Amino acid sequence: MAPEIKQRSSFDLTMRRLLADRAGLVSLTFIVILVVMAIGADGIAALTGHSAIAQFRDTGLTPTGLPVPPSGEFLFGTDQIGRDLFVRLAYGARISLAIGMVASLLAAAIGVTIGLVAGYFGGWVDAVLGRVMDLVMSIPVLLCMLSLVAVFGPSVSLSLSVIVFFSWTTMGRVIRGQVLSLKEREFVLASRSMGAGHFSIMFTDILPNLGAPIIIYTTMMVPTSIIFEATLSFLGLGIVPPAPSWGGMLAEAANNSIYMFAWWLVLFPGLALLLTTLSFNILGDALRDALDPANKGPKAAKAKKPAGVA
Known part of the structure; x- marks a missing residue:
């Protein structure tokens, strides 16, 4: 008897490809750990007994007034006024991930x-919207942010609004190019010939x-938004201290x-930014490979080696 052929959905194939990508799994694991740390920042503060703004001038500073290095009491050391750096990193992860994900979804x-x-x-619709995209991309970001901060003052909502305003154009250009190709496909022409309206064709087909x-x-816009927020905060245009x-x-x-x-004051925040942006970029690459219909997976790639290659 012929072997039974098991039908697999596109979701199953995508998950198999994604699970076969080790770099993508490592990145996803790090992102999950980071999200758990951000959500559980209050629990971390309660477990250590250190809040994000509490100053430990007796135990968190040396007799000369310098921060103490990483130790059992302060896992990542303290900052210049005796605050627990590990707890502040956890709360910083909450802000960075929240702004990065919300800004990316809105954009x-x-x-x-x-x-x-x-x-x-x-x-003319394409021409007008194309010029709007060009206009947004031509506005100097820092100059715009400086002007807004001078009027309204730095805040989370202002940072979020600026990131969204300057981030949506990339997605707009990509989707426009894809739609130009799809709208001439047979299934769209068939829907149009059957009397389907513009709204139905756009959002259903x-x-x-x-x-x-x-x-x-x-996914790839998230690290860009996180770096954007970190840059604004670094320049004093983003999150208001002591947050x-x-x-x-x-x-x-x-x-x-x-x-x-x-050294720990630069190492740990910088490493957090580096690993977070790197993980989201690697995860985006893994999703691209997993969602590609032409990708047959790593086993198929090995099977396609040229003759004579070991």
Whole structure:
């Protein structure tokens, strides 16, 4: 008897490819740990007995007034005024991840909508929306942020708004290009010939076929948003102290030149930023490979080696 053929869904194939990517799994594991640490920041503070703003001038500073290095009481050491660096990193992860993910989702939603409309209708609609994208991309980010901070003052909502405003154009351009290709496909022409409206074609026929690029580019927008927020906080335009922020922690160490005597003040926040952005980028690459229909997985790739190659 012929062997039974088991049918696998596209989701099963995607998960198999993703689970076979070791770098992607390591990155996903780190992101999950980081999310758990951010969500459990209050628990970490309660477990250590140190809040994010508590100053331990007796035990958190040396007799000369310098921060103490990593120890059993302060896992990552203390900062220049005796605050627990590990607890502040946990709360900083909450702020960075929240702003990064929320900003990426909002920017993706705006970019997908505008890219979908521009690519589908074309003509003067595409021209106008294309010029809007060019206008947004031509605005100097720091100059705009300085002007807004001078008027409204630094805040989380202002940082989030600026990141979203300057981030959606990338998604908009990608989706526009995809829609220009999809709207001439047979299934779209068939829906149009059956009398389907523009709204139905865009959001019922075309949008589901954009799932892969939307997921991939949204994932890759998260590290960009995190770096954006850290840069604004480093320049004093983002999160208002004493609220912990990775960029603000680096700025405090740099402004006081305390990093020359306390290396941990730069190492741990910088390492957190590096590993977080690297993990999201690697995860985005893994999702791109897993969602690619032409990708047959690592076993198939090994089987396709040229003859004579060991």
